[in-house]
Amino acid sequence: MPVLSLTVRLVLASQSPARLRVLRAAGIDPVVRVSGVDEDAVAAALTDPAPADVVVALAEAKARAVLGDLDADVLADAVVVGCDSMLHYGGDLVGKPATPEVARERWAKMSGGTGELLTGHAILRVRDGEVVDTAGGTESTTVRFGNVTPEEVDAYIATEEPLAVAGAFTLDGLGGWFLDGVDGDPSSVIGISLPLTRRLLSGLGVRVTDLWRSTR
Numbered sequence: 001m002p003v004l005s006l007t008v009r010l011v012l013a014s015q016s017p018a019r020l021r022v023l024r025a026a027g028i029d030p031v032v033r034v035s036g037v038d039e040d041a042v043a044a045a046l047t048d049p050a051p052a053d054v055v056v057a058l059a060e061a062k063a064r065a066v067l068g069d070l071d072a073d074v075l076a077d078a079v080v081v082g083c084d085s086m087l088h089y090g091g092d093l094v095g096k097p098a099t100p101e102v103a104r105e106r107w108a109k110m111s112g113g114t115g116e117l118l119t120g121h122a123i124l125r126v127r128d129g130e131v132v133d134t135a136g137g138t139e140s141t142t143v144r145f146g147n148v149t150p151e152e153v154d155a156y157i158a159t160e161e162p163l164a165v166a167g168a169f170t171l172d173g174l175g176g177w178f179l180d181g182v183d184g185d186p187s188s189v190i191g192i193s194l195p196l197t198r199r200l201l202s203g204l205g206v207r208v209t210d211l212w213r214s215t216r
Contacts, residue, residue, distance in 0.1 A: 011033060013080055014034070028208075029213050067131070082124075095166050
């Protein structure tokens, strides 16, 4: 049984404001660092991966990339959390569309259908500047898309919100108007699964309740 820590700091290796909002709403004020990982290069280096393998590999790459940007006091006792989300739809695994044309094409296919939003998580347990343990996993949530008109899609794309998010939609933003519902963990669709993160932290000897701001 791992030794439970009372002093560990949580580092979020992500620039996602949605992930940060989820953690803060759940009582944690993380140290935030942006990884700058070349996601296409990481995915291309994998050999015949399953969809879940892709998002976990990307999450771990992001977590490891920020280690060099952390202060010594944080590295003394920390968990570094990396996340990556992609939509598995129609046999394809897709991330951010980046351009209006790609977003419009995806919404034409997704309208009225369902997809699986996969969020990969990787946590590095760090003590005295060294990674001493790791944990990883994937949360899959079914997303049910509403029947969306071309005019609604154009208006949504004009906001630029769908261009920078996995699957070209959000649950907690403007995209929420166009979803009929989700089956599974909604926090995973936003970008970081609280249930999975708690389980992974526990496996590394860290109680999530000890990370809450009210306990410090």
